[in-house]
Amino acid sequence: AQSVTQPDIHITVSEGASLExxxxxxxxxxxxxxxYVQSPGQGLQLLLKYFSxxxxxxGIKGFEAEFKRSQSSFNLRKPSVHWSDAAEYFCAAQRAGSYQLTFGKGTKLSVIP
Amino acid sequence: GAGVSQTPSNKVTEKGKYVELRCDPISGHTALYWYRQSLGQGPEFLIYFQGTGAADDSGLPNDRFFAVRPEGSVSTLKIQRTERGDSAVYLCASSPQGTGELFFGEGSRLTVL
Structure with a gap:
């Protein structure tokens, strides 16, 4: 079955630190x-996408992601986190020819000032 | 506003009651989606409309759930004989075409007592 896994439920980083x-x-x-990123009181917003x-x-807000076929991974990174990045982040996948997105369970990011 | 609008933002109902959730997509977007997000989970696909027709309703959990989009714009998700397990946030999204960036609304939080 098709699935997306986000191994980390909750991550806490200090402001200015790097993030993956x-x-x-x-x-x-x-x-x-x-x-996608989901902030309280806001709808899901697309950060970036990979087709080929x-x-x-x-992506937007200084984020980038790297696709690694050998590891079946698509990790999200940011060199320096800002307090406003605190939110929940969802990875999603879509099979070519389908209109369905399959989401992971999300990773909640907390930022320490 | 220019974004996807969903009403009501919150709905509390009793088990067995009928519920309607409305979605007003971004003007000109032909594709419309419904997703359901339970606590601690990522969004799960319910149904996809292209224009007025449901192109893919394979995510609807059972025949108590039904959605319409009669004029190719506003959509209504209808839930009959609600059950406590239907409690979730129901998300609507639209896009100019079937793939690529989805624009999500803030969701309708449904609580079934």
Missing amino acids: LRCNYSYGATPYLFW GDTLVQ
Whole structure:
């Protein structure tokens, strides 16, 4: 069955520190991959997406993600975290030709001032 | 507003009652989706509309759930004979086409007592 796994339920980092959120997928073929952020009182917002091509993808708010086929991973990174980045982050995948997104369970990010 | 609008934001009902949740997508977006997010979980796909027709309703959990989009814009998710297990946040999203970036609303939180 197709699935997306986010191993970390909750991560706490200090403001200014670097961040990496992990995501692994299990699909028959490489799916389209996404990272969304959900802040309190706001809808899910797309940070970045990977369809094909360059495996390092740049997104909004200074985030980037790297696709690694050999590890079935699509980890999200940010070099320096800001307090406003505190939110819940969801990795999602979509099989080519499908309209369904499969989401991971999310990683809650807390930022210490 | 320019975003996806969902009403009501909160709905409390009693077991066995009928509920309607409304979604007003971004103007011009032909694709509309419903997802359900239970506590501690990522969003789960329910149904996808392209225009007025339900192109994929494979995520609807059972025949108590039904959704319509009669004029290709506003959509209503209908739940009959509600059960306590239906308690969740129901998310609506729209997009200009079937793949790529989804724009999510803030959700309708349904509580079944």
